[in-house]
Amino acid sequence: MKNIFFVFIAFFAVACTQQPQFVRISGHALGTYYLVSYYHPEGKNYQAEIDSILGEFLFVASLHEPKSEINAVNNNVDIVLSPMFQDIFNKAVSISEITDGAFDFTVGPLVRAFGFWNTEREEMTDEKIAEYLELVDFRGIQIVDGRAVKRNPNIKIDFNAIAKGYAVDLVGEFLESRGIEIFLISIGGDALGRGVRPNGNCWRVGIETPAETFLSRREVETVVQLCNSGLVTSGTYRRYFEQDGRRFSHTIDPTTGRPVEHSLLSVSVRDTYAWRADAFATAFMVLGVEKSLEMLKNLPGVEAFFISSGDNETFVITQSEGF
Ligand code: ADP
Ligand code: MG
Numbered sequence: 001m002k003n004i005f006f007v008f009i010a011f012f013a014v015a016c017t018q019q020p021q022f023v024r025i026s027g028h029a030l031g032t033y034y035l036v037s038y039y040h041p042e043g044k045n046y047q048a049e050i051d052s053i054l055g056e057f058l059f060v061a062s063l064h065e066p067k068s069e070i071n072a073v074n075n076n077v078d079i080v081l082s083p084m085f086q087d088i089f090n091k092a093v094s095i096s097e098i099t100d101g102a103f104d105f106t107v108g109p110l111v112r113a114f115g116f117w118n119t120e121r122e123e124m125t126d127e128k129i130a131e132y133l134e135l136v137d138f139r140g141i142q143i144v145d146g147r148a149v150k151r152n153p154n155i156k157i158d159f160n161a162i163a164k165g166y167a168v169d170l171v172g173e174f175l176e177s178r179g180i181e182i183f184l185i186s187i188g189g190d191a192l193g194r195g196v197r198p199n200g201n202c203w204r205v206g207i208e209t210p211a212e213t214f215l216s217r218r219e220v221e222t223v224v225q226l227c228n229s230g231l232v233t234s235g236t237y238r239r240y241f242e243q244d245g246r247r248f249s250h251t252i253d254p255t256t257g258r259p260v261e262h263s264l265l266s267v268s269v270r271d272t273y274a275w276r277a278d279a280f281a282t283a284f285m286v287l288g289v290e291k292s293l294e295m296l297k298n299l300p301g302v303e304a305f306f307i308s309s310g311d312n313e314t315f316v317i318t319q320s321e322g323f
Helices: 002-017 047-061 069-074 083-098 108-113 126-133 160-177 274-296
Strands: 021-029 032-040 141-144 147-150 183-187 190-194 203-208 220-226 228-235 240-243 246-249 264-271 303-309 315-319
Touching: 021 047, 032 047, 032 160, 047 069, 047 083, 047 160, 083 141, 083 160, 083 274, 108 126, 160 183, 160 190, 160 228, 160 274, 183 203, 190 203, 190 220, 190 274, 203 228, 203 264, 220 228, 220 264, 220 303, 220 315, 228 274, 264 274, 274 303
Parallel strands: none
Antiparallel strands: 021 032, 032 183, 141 147, 183 190, 190 228, 203 220, 228 264, 240 246, 264 303, 303 315
Protein backbone atom coordinates (compact mmCIF):
# COMPACT_ATOMS: atom_id res chain seq x y z
CA MET A 1 0.00 0.00 0.00
CA LYS A 2 2.78 2.34 1.02
CA ASN A 3 4.51 1.59 -2.28
CA ILE A 4 1.48 2.39 -4.36
CA PHE A 5 1.11 5.63 -2.49
CA PHE A 6 4.73 6.51 -3.19
CA VAL A 7 4.35 5.69 -6.89
CA PHE A 8 1.24 7.83 -7.06
CA ILE A 9 3.03 10.82 -5.46
CA ALA A 10 5.96 10.40 -7.81
CA PHE A 11 3.68 10.27 -10.85
CA PHE A 12 1.78 13.31 -9.67
CA ALA A 13 5.02 15.26 -9.26
CA VAL A 14 6.16 14.35 -12.77
CA ALA A 15 2.79 15.31 -14.25
CA CYS A 16 2.90 18.67 -12.52
CA THR A 17 6.37 19.61 -13.67
CA GLN A 18 5.93 18.43 -17.26
CA GLN A 19 6.50 21.35 -19.64
CA PRO A 20 3.81 22.07 -22.22
CA GLN A 21 4.93 21.16 -25.71
CA PHE A 22 5.61 23.69 -28.41
CA VAL A 23 3.59 23.22 -31.61
CA ARG A 24 4.23 25.09 -34.85
CA ILE A 25 1.89 24.88 -37.83
CA SER A 26 2.09 26.59 -41.21
CA GLY A 27 -0.04 26.61 -44.31
CA HIS A 28 -1.83 28.67 -46.93
CA ALA A 29 -4.83 30.87 -46.24
CA LEU A 30 -6.49 33.94 -47.73
CA GLY A 31 -4.02 34.04 -50.61
CA THR A 32 -1.01 34.12 -48.29
CA TYR A 33 0.92 32.10 -45.69
CA TYR A 34 -0.05 31.54 -42.13
CA LEU A 35 1.97 30.51 -39.11
CA VAL A 36 0.52 29.37 -35.80
CA SER A 37 2.67 28.61 -32.74
CA TYR A 38 1.33 27.54 -29.38
CA TYR A 39 1.99 25.54 -26.24
CA HIS A 40 -0.19 22.52 -25.52
CA PRO A 41 0.19 20.03 -22.64
CA GLU A 42 0.46 17.03 -25.01
CA GLY A 43 1.54 18.90 -28.13
CA LYS A 44 -1.75 18.29 -29.92
CA ASN A 45 -1.75 19.41 -33.55
CA TYR A 46 -4.81 21.45 -34.63
CA GLN A 47 -3.86 22.03 -38.26
CA ALA A 48 -6.97 20.34 -39.73
CA GLU A 49 -9.29 22.44 -37.57
CA ILE A 50 -7.42 25.67 -38.36
CA ASP A 51 -7.44 24.92 -42.09
CA SER A 52 -11.15 24.30 -41.98
CA ILE A 53 -11.86 27.54 -40.05
CA LEU A 54 -9.82 29.54 -42.57
CA GLY A 55 -11.34 27.68 -45.51
CA GLU A 56 -14.88 28.37 -44.34
CA PHE A 57 -14.02 32.01 -43.75
CA LEU A 58 -13.51 32.43 -47.51
CA PHE A 59 -17.19 31.70 -48.05
CA VAL A 60 -18.06 34.63 -45.83
CA ALA A 61 -15.70 37.46 -46.66
CA SER A 62 -13.50 36.65 -49.66
CA LEU A 63 -13.92 38.48 -52.95
CA HIS A 64 -11.97 35.67 -54.62
CA GLU A 65 -14.52 33.03 -53.67
CA PRO A 66 -17.39 33.26 -56.20
CA LYS A 67 -19.85 31.71 -53.73
CA SER A 68 -18.98 33.98 -50.81
CA GLU A 69 -21.56 36.06 -48.97
CA ILE A 70 -19.65 39.24 -49.79
CA ASN A 71 -19.97 38.45 -53.51
CA ALA A 72 -23.68 37.73 -53.06
CA VAL A 73 -24.08 41.17 -51.50
CA ASN A 74 -22.03 42.81 -54.24
CA ASN A 75 -24.07 41.06 -56.95
CA ASN A 76 -27.38 41.88 -55.24
CA VAL A 77 -28.26 38.26 -54.59
CA ASP A 78 -30.87 38.30 -51.83
CA ILE A 79 -29.61 36.10 -48.99
CA VAL A 80 -29.90 36.00 -45.23
CA LEU A 81 -26.44 36.92 -44.01
CA SER A 82 -24.67 34.68 -41.53
CA PRO A 83 -23.95 35.89 -37.99
CA MET A 84 -20.25 36.02 -38.88
CA PHE A 85 -20.85 38.23 -41.92
CA GLN A 86 -23.00 40.53 -39.81
CA ASP A 87 -20.33 40.65 -37.14
CA ILE A 88 -17.62 41.67 -39.65
CA PHE A 89 -20.01 44.21 -41.14
CA ASN A 90 -20.78 45.77 -37.75
CA LYS A 91 -17.10 45.87 -36.82
CA ALA A 92 -16.27 47.51 -40.17
CA VAL A 93 -19.00 50.11 -39.59
CA SER A 94 -17.58 50.89 -36.15
CA ILE A 95 -14.13 51.69 -37.58
CA SER A 96 -15.63 53.66 -40.45
CA GLU A 97 -17.47 55.76 -37.88
CA ILE A 98 -14.47 56.26 -35.57
CA THR A 99 -12.20 57.24 -38.48
CA ASP A 100 -14.87 59.40 -40.09
CA GLY A 101 -14.75 57.37 -43.27
CA ALA A 102 -10.95 57.16 -43.75
CA PHE A 103 -11.58 53.42 -43.43
CA ASP A 104 -14.58 52.81 -45.67
CA PHE A 105 -15.50 49.28 -46.71
CA THR A 106 -17.63 50.60 -49.59
CA VAL A 107 -14.51 51.58 -51.57
CA GLY A 108 -15.15 48.42 -53.63
CA PRO A 109 -16.03 50.08 -56.96
CA LEU A 110 -12.84 52.15 -56.85
CA VAL A 111 -10.55 49.34 -55.72
CA ARG A 112 -11.96 47.22 -58.51
CA ALA A 113 -11.63 49.95 -61.14
CA PHE A 114 -8.01 50.57 -60.11
CA GLY A 115 -7.38 46.88 -60.81
CA PHE A 116 -6.86 45.62 -57.25
CA TRP A 117 -9.55 42.96 -57.32
CA ASN A 118 -7.45 41.04 -59.84
CA THR A 119 -9.44 43.10 -62.32
CA GLU A 120 -8.25 45.05 -65.32
CA ARG A 121 -7.42 48.64 -64.44
CA GLU A 122 -9.78 51.13 -66.06
CA GLU A 123 -8.70 54.48 -67.44
CA MET A 124 -9.39 56.54 -64.31
CA THR A 125 -10.40 60.01 -65.44
CA ASP A 126 -11.64 62.63 -62.96
CA GLU A 127 -15.20 62.10 -64.24
CA LYS A 128 -15.01 58.38 -63.71
CA ILE A 129 -13.58 58.76 -60.22
CA ALA A 130 -16.36 61.22 -59.35
CA GLU A 131 -18.91 58.73 -60.65
CA TYR A 132 -17.50 55.88 -58.53
CA LEU A 133 -17.18 58.16 -55.51
CA GLU A 134 -20.97 58.58 -55.54
CA LEU A 135 -21.10 54.94 -54.45
CA VAL A 136 -18.53 55.23 -51.67
CA ASP A 137 -20.19 55.87 -48.33
CA PHE A 138 -20.49 53.28 -45.60
CA ARG A 139 -23.89 54.72 -44.64
CA GLY A 140 -25.21 53.67 -48.04
CA ILE A 141 -25.58 50.03 -47.00
CA GLN A 142 -27.21 48.55 -43.93
CA ILE A 143 -28.27 45.18 -42.65
CA VAL A 144 -31.99 45.01 -41.98
CA ASP A 145 -33.49 41.75 -40.67
CA GLY A 146 -30.36 39.90 -41.73
CA ARG A 147 -30.40 41.19 -45.31
CA ALA A 148 -28.28 43.83 -47.02
CA VAL A 149 -30.18 46.95 -47.98
CA LYS A 150 -28.39 49.36 -50.34
CA ARG A 151 -29.10 52.92 -51.29
CA ASN A 152 -27.76 52.16 -54.75
CA PRO A 153 -27.46 48.63 -56.21
CA ASN A 154 -23.99 49.43 -57.59
CA ILE A 155 -22.54 49.81 -54.09
CA LYS A 156 -19.85 47.15 -53.57
CA ILE A 157 -18.17 46.28 -50.33
CA ASP A 158 -14.57 45.26 -49.73
CA PHE A 159 -13.54 43.70 -46.41
CA ASN A 160 -9.89 43.19 -47.42
CA ALA A 161 -8.63 45.76 -44.94
CA ILE A 162 -10.22 43.97 -41.98
CA ALA A 163 -10.61 40.34 -43.10
CA LYS A 164 -7.10 39.09 -42.44
CA GLY A 165 -7.08 40.51 -38.93
CA TYR A 166 -10.54 39.08 -38.32
CA ALA A 167 -9.39 35.64 -39.47
CA VAL A 168 -6.40 35.84 -37.11
CA ASP A 169 -8.78 36.53 -34.22
CA LEU A 170 -10.96 33.58 -35.29
CA VAL A 171 -8.00 31.23 -35.03
CA GLY A 172 -7.17 32.78 -31.66
CA GLU A 173 -10.71 32.16 -30.40
CA PHE A 174 -10.51 28.58 -31.59
CA LEU A 175 -7.25 27.95 -29.72
CA GLU A 176 -8.69 29.55 -26.58
CA SER A 177 -11.75 27.29 -26.89
CA ARG A 178 -9.30 24.36 -26.67
CA GLY A 179 -7.78 25.76 -23.49
CA ILE A 180 -4.65 27.08 -25.21
CA GLU A 181 -3.62 30.37 -23.65
CA ILE A 182 -0.12 30.89 -25.06
CA PHE A 183 -0.08 31.35 -28.82
CA LEU A 184 1.14 33.44 -31.73
CA ILE A 185 -0.82 33.58 -34.98
CA SER A 186 0.24 35.30 -38.17
CA ILE A 187 -1.61 35.42 -41.46
CA GLY A 188 0.47 37.22 -44.06
CA GLY A 189 2.16 39.21 -41.28
CA ASP A 190 -1.04 40.19 -39.45
CA ALA A 191 -0.25 38.89 -35.98
CA LEU A 192 -1.90 38.14 -32.65
CA GLY A 193 0.07 37.06 -29.58
CA ARG A 194 -1.40 35.93 -26.29
CA GLY A 195 0.17 34.72 -23.08
CA VAL A 196 3.68 34.61 -21.65
CA ARG A 197 5.90 31.81 -22.94
CA PRO A 198 7.43 29.24 -20.56
CA ASN A 199 10.79 31.07 -20.83
CA GLY A 200 9.15 34.12 -19.22
CA ASN A 201 9.11 36.24 -22.39
CA CYS A 202 6.24 37.48 -24.49
CA TRP A 203 6.09 36.74 -28.21
CA ARG A 204 8.32 38.87 -30.38
CA VAL A 205 7.46 39.97 -33.91
CA GLY A 206 9.37 42.17 -36.30
CA ILE A 207 8.17 45.24 -38.18
CA GLU A 208 9.60 45.12 -41.65
CA THR A 209 11.76 47.87 -43.13
CA PRO A 210 9.86 49.21 -46.17
CA ALA A 211 11.19 47.47 -49.24
CA GLU A 212 12.08 48.88 -52.63
CA THR A 213 9.76 46.49 -54.49
CA PHE A 214 7.49 43.60 -53.64
CA LEU A 215 10.36 41.21 -54.42
CA SER A 216 12.89 42.88 -52.13
CA ARG A 217 14.43 40.93 -49.31
CA ARG A 218 12.64 41.37 -46.00
CA GLU A 219 14.57 43.16 -43.27
CA VAL A 220 13.50 43.99 -39.76
CA GLU A 221 13.18 47.62 -38.68
CA THR A 222 12.23 46.95 -35.08
CA VAL A 223 11.00 44.14 -32.84
CA VAL A 224 7.76 44.41 -30.90
CA GLN A 225 6.74 42.39 -27.85
CA LEU A 226 3.23 40.98 -28.08
CA CYS A 227 2.02 39.82 -24.69
CA ASN A 228 -1.66 40.24 -25.29
CA SER A 229 -2.26 42.06 -28.53
CA GLY A 230 -2.47 42.08 -32.28
CA LEU A 231 0.03 43.82 -34.56
CA VAL A 232 -0.90 44.62 -38.15
CA THR A 233 1.06 46.55 -40.75
CA SER A 234 -0.33 48.32 -43.80
CA GLY A 235 2.20 49.38 -46.35
CA THR A 236 2.26 51.02 -49.74
CA TYR A 237 5.34 49.10 -50.82
CA ARG A 238 4.18 45.53 -51.47
CA ARG A 239 0.93 45.97 -53.36
CA TYR A 240 0.84 48.79 -55.90
CA PHE A 241 0.84 49.53 -59.60
CA GLU A 242 3.18 51.79 -61.52
CA GLN A 243 2.19 54.34 -64.11
CA ASP A 244 4.34 57.02 -65.74
CA GLY A 245 7.15 56.21 -63.31
CA ARG A 246 4.93 56.75 -60.28
CA ARG A 247 3.81 54.18 -57.79
CA PHE A 248 0.18 53.88 -56.73
CA SER A 249 -0.87 52.21 -53.51
CA HIS A 250 -3.78 49.80 -53.06
CA THR A 251 -5.09 51.95 -50.23
CA ILE A 252 -7.70 54.35 -51.55
CA ASP A 253 -8.47 57.68 -49.94
CA PRO A 254 -12.30 57.72 -49.82
CA THR A 255 -12.40 61.52 -49.96
CA THR A 256 -10.39 61.87 -53.20
CA GLY A 257 -11.21 58.48 -54.70
CA ARG A 258 -7.53 58.00 -55.53
CA PRO A 259 -4.73 55.84 -54.16
CA VAL A 260 -3.10 57.55 -51.17
CA GLU A 261 0.00 59.53 -51.98
CA HIS A 262 2.23 60.75 -49.20
CA SER A 263 5.61 60.03 -47.71
CA LEU A 264 4.13 57.49 -45.28
CA LEU A 265 5.41 54.05 -46.30
CA SER A 266 3.98 51.84 -43.60
CA VAL A 267 1.86 51.93 -40.46
CA SER A 268 1.94 49.20 -37.84
CA VAL A 269 -0.88 49.19 -35.32
CA ARG A 270 -0.99 47.37 -32.01
CA ASP A 271 -4.39 46.70 -30.47
CA THR A 272 -5.99 44.02 -28.32
CA TYR A 273 -7.66 42.46 -31.35
CA ALA A 274 -6.10 41.89 -34.76
CA TRP A 275 -9.26 42.95 -36.63
CA ARG A 276 -9.09 46.41 -35.07
CA ALA A 277 -5.36 46.73 -35.66
CA ASP A 278 -5.93 45.72 -39.30
CA ALA A 279 -8.71 48.24 -39.93
CA PHE A 280 -6.92 51.06 -38.11
CA ALA A 281 -3.70 50.40 -40.04
CA THR A 282 -5.54 51.05 -43.29
CA ALA A 283 -7.31 54.12 -41.87
CA PHE A 284 -3.99 55.59 -40.64
CA MET A 285 -2.44 54.92 -44.04
CA VAL A 286 -5.18 57.13 -45.49
CA LEU A 287 -4.98 59.81 -42.78
CA GLY A 288 -1.20 60.19 -42.66
CA VAL A 289 0.97 60.64 -39.56
CA GLU A 290 -0.31 63.92 -38.10
CA LYS A 291 -4.03 63.22 -38.30
CA SER A 292 -3.53 59.67 -37.08
CA LEU A 293 -1.56 60.79 -34.02
CA GLU A 294 -4.34 63.26 -33.25
CA MET A 295 -6.94 60.49 -33.52
CA LEU A 296 -4.82 58.11 -31.43
CA LYS A 297 -5.04 60.47 -28.45
CA ASN A 298 -8.70 59.46 -28.17
CA LEU A 299 -8.13 55.76 -28.79
CA PRO A 300 -6.87 54.22 -25.53
CA GLY A 301 -5.17 50.88 -26.07
CA VAL A 302 -4.38 51.56 -29.73
CA GLU A 303 -0.75 52.35 -30.59
CA ALA A 304 0.96 52.97 -33.90
CA PHE A 305 4.44 52.97 -35.44
CA PHE A 306 4.88 54.96 -38.66
CA ILE A 307 7.69 54.69 -41.20
CA SER A 308 7.90 57.56 -43.68
CA SER A 309 10.46 58.34 -46.34
CA GLY A 310 12.81 61.18 -45.45
CA ASP A 311 15.53 63.01 -47.38
CA ASN A 312 18.32 61.09 -49.13
CA GLU A 313 16.63 57.69 -48.97
CA THR A 314 16.34 57.73 -45.20
CA PHE A 315 13.41 56.56 -43.14
CA VAL A 316 11.66 58.72 -40.57
CA ILE A 317 10.09 56.88 -37.65
CA THR A 318 7.18 58.31 -35.68
CA GLN A 319 5.44 56.50 -32.82
CA SER A 320 2.40 57.08 -30.69
CA GLU A 321 3.25 57.68 -27.04
CA GLY A 322 2.53 54.21 -25.74
CA PHE A 323 4.07 52.20 -28.55
P1 ADP B 1 -3.06 44.19 -46.98
O1 ADP B 1 -4.11 43.53 -47.80
O2 ADP B 1 -1.77 44.41 -47.71
O3 ADP B 1 -2.89 43.62 -45.62
P2 ADP B 1 -4.65 46.40 -45.96
O4 ADP B 1 -5.07 45.66 -44.74
O5 ADP B 1 -4.17 47.79 -45.78
O6 ADP B 1 -3.54 45.68 -46.77
O7 ADP B 1 -5.93 46.42 -46.91
C1 ADP B 1 -5.89 47.06 -48.15
C2 ADP B 1 -7.08 46.62 -48.95
O8 ADP B 1 -8.26 47.19 -48.37
C3 ADP B 1 -7.08 47.12 -50.39
O9 ADP B 1 -6.47 46.20 -51.26
C4 ADP B 1 -8.55 47.31 -50.67
O10 ADP B 1 -9.12 46.06 -51.04
C5 ADP B 1 -9.11 47.73 -49.34
N1 ADP B 1 -9.10 49.20 -49.15
C6 ADP B 1 -8.41 50.14 -49.84
N2 ADP B 1 -8.62 51.36 -49.36
C7 ADP B 1 -9.48 51.21 -48.31
C8 ADP B 1 -10.10 52.13 -47.40
N3 ADP B 1 -9.85 53.44 -47.44
N4 ADP B 1 -10.93 51.61 -46.47
C9 ADP B 1 -11.19 50.29 -46.40
N5 ADP B 1 -10.65 49.39 -47.23
C10 ADP B 1 -9.80 49.83 -48.17
MG1 MG C 1 -5.73 46.65 -42.99
